[in-house]
Each structure stands twice: as C-alpha cells, then as structure tokens.
Amino acid sequence: MPDKIRIMQNFDDNKSNGNQCTEYFNRVIGFVExxxxxxxxxxxxxxFLExxxxxxxxxxxxxxxxTDIFKEYTSLMEFYIINHLxxxxxxxxxxxxxAQELQNMKPGLDGEIFELLFSLTDFLTFKDLILDYKASKNGRFEGLANGIIVTRIDKQPLCGE
Structure with missing residues (x-):
C-alpha cells in the first residue's frame, strides 16, 4: 500500500475513533448531569458539606x-456516581x-458539571467548593445556598459534535 494511502487511512481511523470517544464522553456526561x-x-x-x-x-x-476529608468526599461521590452510571x-x-477522556479534554472544559467532576480529583477545586459552602453558610457568599448546583439546560452535544 502506498504511503499516502496508508497515512490517509490512519488519519480516517483516528478521526473516527475520536468521534467515538467524543460520543461516549458526551453520553457519560449526559448521564452524570x-x-x-x-x-x-x-x-x-x-x-457531606454540612x-x-x-x-x-x-x-x-x-x-x-x-486530606482525610477529601478522600472521604472522593470515595462517597465517586461510589454514588459510578453505581448510578x-x-x-x-x-x-x-x-x-x-477518566482518560476527561483528562485529555480538561483544558477546554468549563461549567459546573466539570467543576464538580474535578472536585473529585483535584484537592484545590474541592477546597474551593467547601470554602464556598462555608461562606454561604456564614452569609458571605450571596447566591450559593448549597454548594455547586448543577442544572441541565438542554441536551446539546458538549464537545462540538
């Protein structure tokens, strides 16, 4: 097989695998939402926050x-989400x-759902979550009554499909 054809075939294979990954990722995110x-x-x-x-x-x-509180939070939330998924x-x-797709796409992901997911793996995101909750409990953070609140607006694709 000529090199040009092999390169094009590899490109097409990778492209279709990428779409499949994006489709899987979007499906999982929809369920997580x-x-x-x-x-x-x-x-x-x-x-837990309380x-x-x-x-x-x-x-x-x-x-x-x-560290112990973060581990407990991660275990509790992951267990719940994974069982329901x-x-x-x-x-x-x-x-x-x-997890691999989430990590690969992390730089381009924004929004409450991703902040919640990152709070399961990133201590600083978790600490921000719990400090925001504390501020809301003490009346210093208007508009955040119960930690991160995720609401689903519609079912549009998340990764630009």
Missing part, C-alpha cells in the same frame, strides 16, 4: 485533616476510558 441534579445526590453532597465545612479555613496552609448504562460504563 442527570445523576447530580437529582435530589438524592444534592442531599448527599449537601450533608458535616465538614467548619473544619476548613481560607489559609494557604492546609491542615492534615483536609453503571445502572443507567447497563453495566457498560468504563471509568478508565472516561
């Missing part, structure tokens, strides 16, 4: 207990695939 807007999830997150917000201070130096996707959810 549905999950996190549920009253059950909102209550789970709100109860339990731990007083431990946090807005200082550069982090207390050792923050597996249920909604009939057991076909692949965490490794989704």
């Amino acid at each position: 549905d999950i996190v807007v549920s009253e059950e999830f909102q209550s789970l997150q709100r109860n 339990k731990h917000y007083q431990e946090f201070d807005d200082n550069e130096e982090n207390k050792i207990i923050y 597996n249920f909604r996707m009939n057991g076909s959810f692949q965490m490794e695939k989704f």
Whole structure:
C-alpha cells in the first residue's frame, strides 16, 4: 500500500475513533448531569458539606485533616456516581476510558458539571467548593445556598459534535 494511502487511512481511523470517544464522553456526561441534579445526590453532597465545612479555613496552609476529608468526599461521590452510571448504562460504563477522556479534554472544559467532576480529583477545586459552602453558610457568599448546583439546560452535544 502506498504511503499516502496508508497515512490517509490512519488519519480516517483516528478521526473516527475520536468521534467515538467524543460520543461516549458526551453520553457519560449526559448521564452524570442527570445523576447530580437529582435530589438524592444534592442531599448527599449537601450533608457531606454540612458535616465538614467548619473544619476548613481560607489559609494557604492546609491542615492534615483536609486530606482525610477529601478522600472521604472522593470515595462517597465517586461510589454514588459510578453505581448510578453503571445502572443507567447497563453495566457498560468504563471509568478508565472516561477518566482518560476527561483528562485529555480538561483544558477546554468549563461549567459546573466539570467543576464538580474535578472536585473529585483535584484537592484545590474541592477546597474551593467547601470554602464556598462555608461562606454561604456564614452569609458571605450571596447566591450559593448549597454548594455547586448543577442544572441541565438542554441536551446539546458538549464537545462540538
């Protein structure tokens, strides 16, 4: 096979794989949106924030207990989301695939749903979340009553499909 044809075939293969990944990513994000807007999830997150917000201070130096709280938050939220994704996707959810796509697309992702997802893996995002909740509880942060609140506007593709 001539090199030019092989290169074009590889390009087409990669292009179609990319679309497939984007399709999978968008499908998972759609389900995640549905999950996190549920009253059950909102209550789970709100109860966690309520339990731990007083431990946090807005200082550069982090207390050792923050690590334990972050691990607990990550475990609790991931467990909830993954179980619900597996249920909604009939057991076909692949965490490794989704996590890789999320990481690859991270620079171009913006919005509350992605902030929530990044709060599961990025300590500083989590700390911002809990400090925002604390500020709202103390009346210093108008407009944020219960941490991050995600609402679904429509079902348009997320990655420019």
